[in-house]
Amino acid sequence: MSRRWLFADQLGPHFLDDRHQPVLMIESKAVFRRRAFHRQKAHLVLSALRHRAAELGDQARYVRAETYREGLRKVREPLEVCHPTSRRARTLVQGLPRVTVLPPRGFITSLTDFAGWADARRGALRLDDFYRFARQHHEVLVAGDEPEGGRWSFDADNREPPPKETDRLDVPGPPRITEDDIDAEVRRDLDRWEAEGIRFVGRDGPRFLPATPAEATARLRHFVRHRLAKFGPYEDAMLAGDPFMAHSVLSSSFNLGLLDPLAAVRAAEQAYRDRGAPLASVEGFVRQLLGWRDFVWNLYWYFDVGYRGSNRLAARRTVPDWWQELDADAVDARCLSDVLAGVRDRGWVHHIPRLMVLGNYALQRGWRPGELVDWFHRSFVDGYEWVMTANVVGMSQYADLGQMTTKPYASGGAYINRMSDYCGGCPYDPRRRVGERACPFTAGYWMFLDRVRGTLPGNARMARSLKQLDRLRDLDEVKAQERKRGDRAP
The missing domain is CATH 1.25.40.80 (Serine Threonine Protein Phosphatase 5, Tetratricopeptide repeat)
Structure with a gap:
């Protein structure tokens, strides 16, 4: 029986053909050197990988190495691996001798x-x-x-x-997670890595997400029932x-x-x-x-490999430091401050804050989609390149001009006011687009439409908004105000 190489996102029993199948697991330190991941994401990935190795016991060979290639040099036997989830990892495994690449698992439609x-x-x-x-x-x-x-x-x-x-x-x-000795070991290792110069973003905190199939299954059962x-x-x-x-x-x-x-x-x-x-x-x-x-x-x-670089709305501005560093305290707008704090403190917010607060604000400001893909990948505990490429490029930033969605997911403050309790107590008024109390989302929405109106394809879903844009008497004032605001935290 071939030894099955399991990446750190292939940890459930459905990635094995036989419960006694020998396993290889490689913990690559270089993965965390390449970019500044959220500290809680790094913890979760390492905790899950080490917990799975502990569950498998002698069935698993666990190798800690600087890189995957270095770890593989310690293994002489033939290997097989399920299709990896990134192009970089697929290129790696396809170029290795003695490694058979199997079809993907962990998804439903082939x-x-x-x-x-x-x-x-x-x-x-x-x-x-x-x-x-x-x-x-x-x-x-x-x-x-x-x-x-x-x-x-x-x-x-x-x-x-x-x-x-x-x-x-x-x-x-959701049921609470109880950390154990493996989590304590992971936290000590991450502390040491930071002292050695590996950089993370976000705050550390008690693990609140499952790291084992048993924990995840318990969460699923609780969700379905309650x-x-x-x-x-x-x-x-x-x-x-x-x-x-x-x-x-x-x-x-x-x-x-x-x-x-x-x-x-x-x-x-x-x-x-x-x-x-x-x-x-x-x-x-x-x-x-x-x-x-x-x-x-x-x-x-x-989509071909070039899709990730799509930028057909010509968004040229660099993602600012306050956003990159998750500096929620620099932000006065209540919705954006709270959502960015959620990313900082947990590495997780649900899909609407991601799309209609974070993505919406970035779309209005014309930040580069490729930088946003990288930011969402690094900053979210569930972020991977395959997850964020279409979600950010196509859906959130409309940088492909409609290859996968019918319209940009842009809105003013009225949507946030209707779907949340954020606008109460906020220094900005979702009904205002000009002045000291002008909501940055409301003003930003009209600025965005004005910037891209010549690029957007003909779309009945946008026609009403574009007609409203034509009737705005204070559009020049809105644009001047938002140019002055620039990319400062609102």
């Missing part, structure tokens, strides 16, 4: 099936079309050829603003006092390979069929995994 679907489109690729294909292909939430409930998507039902007069959703929080029902209606809502809302907080577990996404989809589907979980919530969770996660994974490989 690269071949996706390519067949995408090739038939001969144009822009859309999540809704892929998601319908995937539901039918994998027979998820279908009754014969028809979707459960008569609709493929309940997204329109899952856009409720947060409940009023409360700072938290009425759901139990949080899934509220996830759907409030999945787009934000509360300053409740960063987790009803989200599963399992993205890092899927991306480390601790959980099989198809098994999670089936668990949610079973909750609907056997226990009456709300279909809209179940469908929303399924869409995140079977739909969006698989969509961006497959797009990473389907």
Whole structure:
């Protein structure tokens, strides 16, 4: 039996063909020298890798080395490895002798099936079309050829603003994680690495995310039983006092390979069929995994290597230091300060703060998409190149001019005011675009539209906003104000 080489994002039992299969695991220190990762991300990755090695015991050979190549020099036997999740790692393994590369695991729709679907489109690729294909292909939430409930998507039902007069959703929080001796060892090693000159961003803190398949499975069960029902209606809502809302907080577990996404989809589907979980919530969770996660994974490989450098809105400004260093205390705008603090303190915020606060602000300011891909990759515990390339370039920054989305995800402060409690107590007014109390998102929205109006493709979804832009009498004042603000923290 060949020895299976497991990367640090291939840690679940579904990456092995036999529970007794011999395993190789290499801890590469050079990975953390190349860029300044969030300290909690580094901790989680190392903790998960070392916990898996401890679980496997004598079945695993664990090598600590400066680089993967250095570690491989200590191994003489033939190896096999599941298709890695980055182009850099794929190039490495494909160029090694005695290494057999197997198809990817940890995703649902195969690269071949996706390519067949995408090739038939001969144009822009859309999540809704892929998601319908995937539901039918994998027979998820279908009754014969028809979707459960008569609709493929309940997204329109899952856009409720947060409940009023409360700072938290009425759901139990995710089960707490208890650190152990392995976590203590990881923390000591990271302290030593920092003393040696390896740099991290963000704050250290107690591990709050799963590092083992058992911890991740317990989180999934708890979510399905106690949080899934509220996830759907409030999945787009934000509360300053409740960063987790009803989200599963399992993205890092899927991306480390601790959980099989198809098994999670089936668990949610079973909750609907056997226990009456709300279909809209179940469908929303399924869409995140079977739909969006698989969509961006497959797009990473389907688009050519140059896609990451797309910048068709000509965004030329460099991401400022206060953003790079997660200096939330420099920011007065309440929503942006709180979300950036969440990245600093946890390396995690849910998908709407990422898209409609962080991504929206960066899009309005015209920051370089490639720098943002790198920032999201480094700063988030669940960030990987395959995750962030299409999410940032295509969805968040619209730098591909609609290869995967129909419109830019840009909005003024009114959206944030409707979907959160951030605007109360903020020094800025979401209704104002000029003056000392002008909301940087509201002013930035009109500045953005003015900057890109000649580049945007004809799009019915943008027509109304562009007509409003033409009627703005104070546009020159808005532009002068925002030029003066520049890239200073708002």
